[in-house]
Amino acid sequence: MNAHEEDRMKQLLKQAMPPAGDAELERDRWPAMLQRLDAQPASPPWFDWALAGGLAVFAVVFPASIPVFLYYL
Amino acid sequence: MNTHPYLRAFLAGAFVPTLILPLLLLGSILIRVEFQIGPVERGLIFPMALVPSLWALWNMLWLYSHTRTHLTIGSHGAILPLLLMPCGAVLASCLGILAVGANEVVWFRSLHVSYALVAPMFLAALVAYYLAWKYVVGFLNRVLGIA
Numbered sequence A: 001m002n003a004h005e006e007d008r009m010k011q012l013l014k015q016a017m018p019p020a021g022d023a024e025l026e027r028d029r030w031p032a033m034l035q036r037l038d039a040q041p042a043s044p045p046w047f048d049w050a051l052a053g054g055l056a057v058f059a060v061v062f063p064a065s066i067p068v069f070l071y072y073l
Numbered sequence B: 001m002n003t004h005p006y007l008r009a010f011l012a013g014a015f016v017p018t019l020i021l022p023l024l025l026l027g028s029i030l031i032r033v034e035f036q037i038g039p040v041e042r043g044l045i046f047p048m049a050l051v052p053s054l055w056a057l058w059n060m061l062w063l064y065s066h067t068r069t070h071l072t073i074g075s076h077g078a079i080l081p082l083l084l085m086p087c088g089a090v091l092a093s094c095l096g097i098l099a100v101g102a103n104e105v106v107w108f109r110s111l112h113v114s115y116a117l118v119a120p121m122f123l124a125a126l127v128a129y130y131l132a133w134k135y136v137v138g139f140l141n142r143v144l145g146i147a
Helices: A003-016 A030-038 A046-061 A065-071 B005-035 B040-049 B051-069 B073-095 B115-143
Strands: B098-100 B104-107 B111-114
Touching (some): A046 A065, A046 B115, A065 B005, A065 B040, A065 B104, A065 B111, B005 B115, B040 B051, B040 B073, B051 B115, B073 B098, B073 B115, B104 B115, B111 B115
Antiparallel strands (some): B098 B104, B104 B111
């Protein structure tokens, strides 16, 4: 690739990827990104499991409640 | 993703009831055809016409108010049955799918629910709404960037 072709290539690349302009971030977002990447998805607490279990037991013991629940959903 | 947060809240709120409605419709058709229980189709008016919009508006209200009230999404959702259940009961009564008796209420002319069971059912509804809002609507709000 000679110098002329190199200039032509640079020109084409510049045309294909216009400059982003003067847009700048108002703050550094990388620490927040790292924090989100490090965060583990929390497992549901025990009382939520207990509530879900109680709900399932209620539906089994009182099946007549299921259509009524569906009416409200 | 900072544009139109209330539109995204509306969509996230309406997602769950909208997803369940086709199953509900299918179930009602099967019940109607197979078991001759009626009038179940009247029972679809409330869930199809009002519940998705109320969920959506309730999620928009959470987005608007949670910075002041500091309510979690689950607690906010658990309040919704306090509004929904009386409205639904009044509409069901008007449509003839809920009959109020001396000792019990009768849903769909076939499901007899004693008054002793109404309070536990109400508590179960609060629990169901708490869990659905905390885990499903909360997840959708996070996905759509509004929580």
